[in-house]
Amino acid sequence: MKIIDKIQQAQKDKQIAYSFEYFPPKTEVGFANLIDRLGRMSQLEPEFISCTWGAGGSTHDRTLELCSTAQSLYGLDTLMHLTCTNMGKAKIDIALKQAKEAGIRNILALRGDPPRGHEYWTPVDSQFSHAIDLVKYIRQEYKDYFCIGVAGYPEGHIDCPDKEQDMLHLKEKVDAGADFIMTQLFYDADVCVAWIQKCRQHGIHAPIVPGIMPIPTYQSFRRMINLCNVKVPAKVMHDLDEIKADDQKVKEYGVHLAVEMIQYLHQQAGICNFHISTLNLERSTRLILEALHLHKASESIQPSKVSPWAPIHDPARAELWDEFPNGRYGDSRSPAYGQTTHSSGQILPTSQAIIKWGLPETEDDIGQLFVKYIKGELESLPWCEERLQTESDAICQRLCQINQRGYWTVSSQPAVNGASSLDEVYGWGPKGGYVYQKAFIEFFVAEDGIEDLLKRLGKDESITYYATNQKGDFSTNVSDADEAQNAVTWGVFPGKEIIQPTIIEKASFEAWKDDAFGLWREWEEQYPPNSKSQELLHAIGQKYWLVNVVHNDFQQPDLLFDVMLST
DSSP: OOHHHHHHHHHHHTOOEEEEEEOOOSSHHHHHHHHHHHHHHHTTOOSOEEEOOOGGGTTHHHHHHHHHHHHHHHOOOEEEEEEOTTOOHHHHHHHHHHHHHTTOOEEEEEOOOOSSSOTTOOOSOTTOSSHHHHHHHHHHHHTTSSEEEEEEOTTOOTTOOOHHHHHHHHHHHHHTTOOEEEEOOOSOHHHHHHHHHHHHHTTOOSOEEOEEOOOOOHHHHHHHHHHHTOOOOHHHHHHHHHHTTOHHHHHHHHHHHHHHHHHHHHHHHOOOEEEEEOTTOOHHHHHHHHHTTSSOOOGGGOGGGOOTTOOTTOHHHHTTTTOSOOSTTSOTTSTTTTSSSSSOOOOOOHHHHHHHHOOOOSHHHHHHHHHHHHHTSSSOBTTBSSOOOGGGGGGHHHHHHHHHTTOEEEEEEOOEEEEETTOTTTOOSSTTOEEEEOEEEEEEEEHHHHHHHHHHHHTOTTEEEEEEETTOOEEESOOTTTOOOEEEEEEEOTTSOOEEEEEEOHHHHHHHHHHHHHHHHHHHTTSOTTOHHHHHHHHHHHHEEEEEEEEOOTTOTTHHHHHHHOO
16 A cells, blocks of 8 residues: 555554665575565564665665565565666666556655766766656656655755755655655754754645664764764764673664654654664664564563574574674675675765875875875775774784785784773673684785785685685685685673674675775766776776685784785
């Protein structure tokens, strides 16, 4: 059914209603596990669920499959996101036609993100440059068949610094036929209340559904707010800084904050509908609903009933097994694999890119940027949103040497042998535990140096590697018989099974490859066509290899770097 009817009914009844957002995982097994998780979370009885749409239709098939499966298998009403950036009319026609054939009645019409820093970028189809173009087209072609939602930005759209103009754009989308507004994530409820009041003052009377994103981990939270340019109240940041080393406490704080915001918006602004961005995880969402007394606790998935040897598909363990954390180096089987780190990078408008990274014309110029980043003289690189973590201080000198040798690092960590979970540098997780790490390093290297490097790495049995290039050529010293998930970070805590939040494996490496090389393409787009900088960055993306190396003996912290620097 059209979800606008449910949204309006909740407002009429003045009762809190909720819905969930999901995204298509990057791996086949992750998608299969999300379908299982969706079945469990359907028991929480959301009013509807939504599924995101990849840039340029990159997740078209998966998004459609997830929506149609949720409807046919679990009886859930679905809201399919649809973006028009980099989508020609033919693609949009196909997406809408297939959505209707699948029985999907609800579309969240979005502009979507053009390539970041798009001064030299040209849309695929000038007919669809903004979300309002998509709203008008859907109404023109399908009349009232679809319920249409549009995005609202309580803090203003990142590409529209004039908030008054942004408000007028929102009114135009509603006047063009949008049925409701769904907000971008925020963490200051007062800002959202004030924005809702301004909407009403501007004659925007469509129902508003705030988007609520529980805080997953401290690091992923920092990435998200930087990527979306979201402001966070000083008290919230202070509270999180105090507990950032304890992942469990961060999650608990995130649940508490989400509950507070929902209650405040319900009481102060009369908002009754809330859309929870689950990040494909389930525990925080369930705890939020229980705290709001919207759903009874499920005894079947309480931690006390979890068997340490239960397989992942066991419902008793399934809620918990992939909670800390997920992303680029998480478990590729997880429904949440790749949630926030896969496609995020520091791509800037051209003027800012030149200020930050200059006008590189040689490979040595690029190498110097990587060295400056390691030394802390550069705040970010396209693959690295923030400055290096404190733990990298222990290997900073070696990293500089490696980068000067032409191995441009995008990720690394030192070996750790039983540091306290409260250690200011290496600690994480609950107190009273110990954490361990294998040294690993990930980098780009020129094609003419890859053969010699892999020969050197292959001489030490304690070292494993994966290597690939943009064309898909692949090399590894991990045999099919030995292929397994290689935990490179793990923690041992009182009363808990061993937690392995960071895993390196073939599936995750291959899934990350497209994004890693895609960032070279996005970087080159920051410079004028046919300029030396653009040609250089394009050539590097074409001929360089991405390599991930793990030293599996964490009691020898220097060996990996010795091998990397040997001749």
